[in-house]
Amino acid sequence: MSIWWSLHLRREAASVPLARRLLLGTMEKAGVDPDISYDLSVALSEACANAVEHGGRAAHPDGAHSCASPGGFQVTAYLDGDMCRIEVADSGPGFPAVGHGHGRPARTPDLDAEHGRGLCLIREIADHASFGNRPGRGGAVVSFDKILKWRTDAPLVSA
Ligand SMILES: Nc1ncnc2c1ncn2[C@@H]1O[C@H](COP(=O)(O)OP(=O)(O)O)[C@@H](O)[C@H]1O
Ligand SMILES: [Mg+2]
Numbered sequence: 001m002s003i004w005w006s007l008h009l010r011r012e013a014a015s016v017p018l019a020r021r022l023l024l025g026t027m028e029k030a031g032v033d034p035d036i037s038y039d040l041s042v043a044l045s046e047a048c049a050n051a052v053e054h055g056g057r058a059a060h061p062d063g064a065h066s067c068a069s070p071g072g073f074q075v076t077a078y079l080d081g082d083m084c085r086i087e088v089a090d091s092g093p094g095f096p097a098v099g100h101g102h103g104r105p106a107r108t109p110d111l112d113a114e115h116g117r118g119l120c121l122i123r124e125i126a127d128h129a130s131f132g133n134r135p136g137r138g139g140a141v142v143s144f145d146k147i148l149k150w151r152t153d154a155p156l157v158s159a
């Protein structure tokens with residue numbers, strides 16, 4: 001079994017639960033184990049929240065935002081056999097050159113820190129995760145994958 005879907009979402013807060021619900025719905029229909037689906041939905045939510053929060057165009061030096069900002073980001077999910085891969089790509093400034101990116105591990109956050117947990121969570125949940133920037137076009141790309149487990153009554157396992 002091999003399926004994929006792709007969404008183009010507005011860079012606004014409501015897009016986060018929308019993407020999460022769509023992933024959970026697909027996983028449920030495909031017969032994925034609910035714990036795995038939940039974990040993947042948490043990782044997806046963090047990646048989408050980052051695209052919303054950090055994936056905008058850089059502000060002009062005078063403080064105004066670029067009017068050319070396309071204001072969207074893309075979520076693509078691939079289910080291929082037992083593997084699920086999710087990619088979240090935006091058109092913002094991308095990851096800063098130092099500190100994150102290109103597969104380097106995210107720093108472990110302070111226990112009481114309000115920020116800096118999203119990338120760590122994605123890394124903990126996924127079997128493999130990478131955080132990088134799109135060459136040429138700009139924008140961040142967060143991708144992660146995980147081996148799926150299936151419910152015993154999974155409809156697509158026996159298909
Ligand atoms: N889509 C993105 N585009 C640009 N920078 C990002 C993106 N996602 C994450 N980052 C950078 O990585 C940092 C850590 O992200 P995260 O762990 O989710 O913490 P937080 O979002 O709370 O700052 C962010 O503060 C930001 O600097
Ligand atoms: Mg975050």
